[in-house]
Amino acid sequence: MTDYALAVDLGGTKVEAALVDGAGALVPGSRARRATGRSSSSTDLEAAVIGAVTAARASMPPDGRVIAAGVGSAGPVDLAGGRVSPINLPAWRGYPLAHLVAIGAGVDTDAVVLRLDGQCIVLAEQRLGALRGARTAMGMVVSTGIGGGLVIDGGFAPGASGNAGHIGQTLLGDPETGALATLEEIASGPAIVAWANGRGWAGRDGEELAAAYRARHPIAVAAVERCGTAIGRAVLSAAALVDLEVVAIGGGFAKVTPDLFGIIDRTIRDESPLASIDVVVRPAALGDDAPLLGAASLVSELQPA
Numbered sequence: 001m002t003d004y005a006l007a008v009d010l011g012g013t014k015v016e017a018a019l020v021d022g023a024g025a026l027v028p029g030s031r032a033r034r035a036t037g038r039s040s041s042s043t044d045l046e047a048a049v050i051g052a053v054t055a056a057r058a059s060m061p062p063d064g065r066v067i068a069a070g071v072g073s074a075g076p077v078d079l080a081g082g083r084v085s086p087i088n089l090p091a092w093r094g095y096p097l098a099h100l101v102a103i104g105a106g107v108d109t110d111a112v113v114l115r116l117d118g119q120c121i122v123l124a125e126q127r128l129g130a131l132r133g134a135r136t137a138m139g140m141v142v143s144t145g146i147g148g149g150l151v152i153d154g155g156f157a158p159g160a161s162g163n164a165g166h167i168g169q170t171l172l173g174d175p176e177t178g179a180l181a182t183l184e185e186i187a188s189g190p191a192i193v194a195w196a197n198g199r200g201w202a203g204r205d206g207e208e209l210a211a212a213y214r215a216r217h218p219i220a221v222a223a224v225e226r227c228g229t230a231i232g233r234a235v236l237s238a239a240a241l242v243d244l245e246v247v248a249i250g251g252g253f254a255k256v257t258p259d260l261f262g263i264i265d266r267t268i269r270d271e272s273p274l275a276s277i278d279v280v281v282r283p284a285a286l287g288d289d290a291p292l293l294g295a296a297s298l299v300s301e302l303q304p305a
Contacts, residue, residue: 001063001064001065002061002063002064002065003022003064003065003067004019004020004021004027004060004064004065004066004067005019005020005066005067005068005069005070005296005299006018006019006020006053006056006057006066006068006069006070006101006105007019007020007026007069007070007071007072007292007293007295007296008049008052008053008069008070008071008072008101008292008295009071009072009073009117009120009291009292009295010036010049010071010072010073010074010084010086010089010097010117011036011073011074011086011088011117011143011144011145011291012036012037012038012074012086012087012088012089012143012144012145013035013036013037013143013144013252014033014034014035014036015033015034015036015045015048015049015052016031016032016033016052016291016292017031017032017049017052017053017055017056017292018030018031018032018056018292018296019056019057019059019060019064019066020070020296020299024293024296024297024299024300025296026289026292026293026296027059027060029059030056030059030060031056031292032051032052032053032054032055032056033052034047034048034049034051034052035048036048036089037089038088038089038090040089040091041091042091042092042095044091045089045091045092045095046100049097049100049101049104050100050103050104053101053104053105054104057104057105057106065106066105066106066107067107067111068107068111068112068113068299069101069102069105069107069111069112069113069299070112070113070115070120070294070295070296070297070298070299071097071098071101071112071113071114071115071295071298072114072115072116072117072119072120072121072291072292072294072295072298073086073097073114073115073116073117074086074087074088074089074116074117074145074147075087075116075117075118075147075163075166076161076163076166077114077115077116077161077162077163078094078161078162079114079115079158079161079162081094081096082096082097082098082099082109082112082114083095083096083097083098084097084114086145087145087169087184088144088145097114098112098114099112113298113299114162114298115158115162115294115295115298116147116149116158116162116163116165116166117141117147117291118139118140118141118147118148118149118165118166118167119139119148119149119150119156119158119164119165119294120149120290120291120292120293120294120295120297120298121139121140121141121147121149121248121250121284121286121290121291121294122137122138122139122148122149122150122151122156122165122248122294123149123156123293123294123297123298124286124289124290124291124293124294124297125139125248125250125284125285125286125290125294126139126151126156127297128285128286128293129248129284129285129286129290130246130248130282130283130284130285130286131151131246131248134151134245134246135151135153135154135245136151136152136153136154136242136243136244136245137150137151137244137245137246137247137248138150138151138165138167138235138238138242138244138246138247138248139165139247139248139249139250139284139290140167140231140247140248140249140250140251140254141249141250141251141254141291142187142188142189142227142231142249142250142251142252142253142254143188143189143251143252143253143254144188144189144190144252145168145184145188146167146168146183146184146187146188146251147165147166147167147168148165148166148167148168149164149165150164150165150242152242167183167234167238168182168183168184168188169182169183169184170182170183170234170237170238172186172230172233172234174186175226175229175230176226183230183231183234186226186227186230187226187227187230187231187234188253189205189206189252189253189256192206192209192223192224192226192227192253193205193206193209193223195223195226196209196219196220196222196223199219199222200219201217201219201220201223203220206252206253206256209223209224209256210255210256210257213256213257213259214257224256224257224259224260224263225263227253227256227260227263228259228260228261228262228263228264228266228267229263229267231249231260231264231267232263232264232265232266232267232268232271232281233267233271235247235264235268235279235281236267236268236271236272236273236277239268239277239279240273240274240277243276243277244277244279245278245279245280246279246280246281246282247279247280247281247282248282248283248284248285249261249264249281249282249283249284250283250284250286250287250290251284254283254284258283261281261282261283264281265281268281
């Protein structure tokens with residue numbers, strides 16, 4: 001009998017699942033994806049999670065079995081209850097995701113480890129990617145929502161409630177008006193597209209905004225500037241609190257243009273309130289694999305010391 005774990009990543013646009021082998025690697029051909037979305041009902045979301053998990057398990061060899069699961073989810077999360085309340089999936093508030101994954105995976109609920117999706121990215125990037133060697137670092141995902149996770153003094157830092165690093169919910173002043181808003185409300189993919197639409201740009205999503213930016217459409221250029229400025233300011237606040245060395249940023253909207261990182265760097269350089277802040281911001285190295293690789297690494301928490 002060959003033992004496998006299951007990795008699951010739940011976000012505001014999709015849920016993915018994959019098998020994980022004994023070395024902690026994703027099993028080729030096992031990755032499955034189903035759509036989620038703000039308009040999804042609870043039943044829709046349940047079907048999406050079970051569908052992705054079932055499809056991933058279907059690729060398992062006949063002598064294989066799933067013994068545990070690691071789950072990264074958009075937050076907030078309730079670790080003690082195995083429940084999630086993703087901001088961009090309003091149908092789920094206090095939903096028992098760990099129990100649902102356990103049913104789909106065919107394991108006991110206590111064989112499922114749940115964490116914030118941003119924390120899974122940090123785990124993966126710390127072990128395999130852009131955060132290797134850093135003692136105090138942050139990972140961020142900029143996509144339908146904005147999440148994150150922290151490494152402090154070399155250790156993974158999920159926090160008492162499991163929601164540490166949720167940088168998308170930090171409060172900022174709007175770059176134009178100064179009105180109070182969260183980073184996610186200003187700089188997530190849907191927020192930036194909506195902002196550009198409100199100023200006359202007719203595109204529908206981040207991919208079209210990226211194309212418009214390459215064509216130097218003035219509204220698209222202003223939208224990317226707005227996004228990068230807000231992220232830079234949020235990073236500065238986090239760096240002032242925990243003396244960050246490195247920040248790795250991934251997610252679909254982080255790919256809108258490489259220029260986004262230049263805007264973030266410029267904002268950090270020009271607006272830093274402390275001369276001691278010396279944080280490097282770089283693209284996440286593991287791309288779309290990071291959330292699942294991080295979720296896979298959670299299974300090690302079930303092993304005895």
